[in-house]
Amino acid sequence: MDESRQINRLLESIEAQNYHNFKLxxxxxxxxxxWHVPEKIAICNDNAHSLEILKNHSGKSITLIDKSSPGEGWKGKHQGVGWARKTVMDAINAVASNNDLIVSIDADTWYPPGYLYSLAGNLLTNPDATAFAVPYYHKLTGEERADRAILRYEIYMRYYSLNLWRCNIPYRFTAIGSALAAPVWAYRRIGGITPHMSGEDFYFLLKLAKIGRVVTWNSEMAFPAARFSDRVLFGTGPAMIRGDGGDWSSYPFYDPKQFDLVSETFTSLYNAQNMPLQNQFIGFLNELFKTDDLFAPLRSNHSDRQRFIKACVERIDALRILQYLRLYGINRKLQEEDNLTSYLKDYFGITIPQNFSFNRSTVDQIDEIRNQLAGLESQYMEIEWNRTKN
Known part of the structure; x- marks a missing residue:
């Protein structure tokens, strides 16, 4: 949607791939x-231009799905990025074989020449993987407002991910729709992607994680665009818009001690022979599910301990962890910079300037912190990949 300026760059990226056994x-x-809303006509015309570019493309053959021409667009509640991904993935599913790989891409994302080759190799190395959450990196634009916004957002995402890795909490993946892939057999097993208006990538990976293993390391990254956009309800574009206006309340640096509490719960679950420990996180879950004992029915239904643990991990999923952190994980006594600074020093021995500020520090200084977090995250991912690869 509204991507004609990005289409040619995407097609160049696809044509430059050194792996050629794929369909687009x-x-x-x-x-x-x-088409009947005056303020949307510019987007409609841009989409028509995108269709012409794609139809006239002389390179790789394209299966083009037109959901934008008059009479062909989304109707009623069936609309948004979730329906777009579902429509494409279902079309692929109809013609693909079980062992093929669905690679999700976006028009505003750049993929290096070895991207598809790296994923094909990763699939061969990890044939049991149900999904690949590909590493990502937002390139800076040179426009200060956009760069500050995307760096703040990406640091939030990497901070969250690092806490999951540090604490060995399940569901250690970052869901970005332009940087994920799934084998067709796994797509079929979960009944396909659910077309949420926003966040469809998160829920998609969540479903795939519950039937197997999500691989989070890959030798090549995806490079999504850093731009202000309100095409979806939440995600990178809306976060940048709100953040640029001074509102980062939806993307806080949660108290690391709350991640520790979640980790203790899972550790207790793995090791205890009877009930997991009772703590604030368990109390939150009991209240959420309106029960006095979340684990009792799971234990009744699963006499085998490993099946019981699996059922518990499926119930206490990434969404529940995030909901808990939103309720209990915000340390209002510290400024967000202080929370980030103390976290990096206490857990990784990284010292950043005392006067660091997302508003006042230079873009280069903020970018340096982003790169440090990205490096730490990559180390965790690669260690896990080497430990679990077949």
Whole structure:
């Protein structure tokens, strides 16, 4: 949607791939009624231009799905990025074999020439993987407002991920729709992707994580664009818009001690022969599920201990962990910079300037912190990849 300026760059990226055994599916999409909304006509015309570019492309053959021309667009509640991904993935599923790999891409993301080759190799190395959450990196734009916003958002994501890795908490993946892949057999096993209006990538990976292993390391990264966008309800673009306006309340640096509490719960679950320990996190879950004992019915239904643990991990999933952190994980006594600074020093021995500020420090200084977090995260991912690869 509204991507004609990005299409040619994407096609160049695809044509430059050094792995050629693939088919390209593209969905240009928008709500059909936008053709009758004056302020949306520019987007409609841009989508029409995108269709022409794709139809006239002389390179790799494209299976083009038109969900934007008059009469062809989304109708009613069936609209948004979730339906776009579902439409494309279902079309692939209809013609693919079980061992093929669905690689999700976006028009505003750059993929290095070895991207598809690296994923094909990763699949061969990890044939049991149910998904690949590919490492990502937002390139800076040179426009200060956008760069500050994307760096703050990416540091939030990497901070969250690092806490999951540090504490060995399940669901250690970052969901980015332009940087994920799944084998067709896994897509079929979960019944496909659920078309949420936003966050479909998160829920998709969550479903895939519950039937197997999500691989989080890859030798090549995806490079999503850093731009202000309100095309979805939440995600990178809306976060940048709100953050640029001074509102980062939805993306705080949660108290590391709350991650420790979640970790203790899972450790107790893995090691205890009877009930896991009772703590604030368990109390939150009992209240959430309106029960006095979350684990009792799971234990009744699963006499085998490993099956019981699996059922518990499926119940206490990434969404529940995030909900808990949103309720109990915000340390309001510290400024966000202080929380980040103390975290890096206490857990990784990294010292950043005392006067560091997302608003006042230079873009280069903020970028340096982003790169330090990215390096730490990559180390965790690669260690895990080497430990679990087949």
């Amino acid at each position: 599916f593209v969905c240009v999409n928008q709500p059909d009624d936008w």
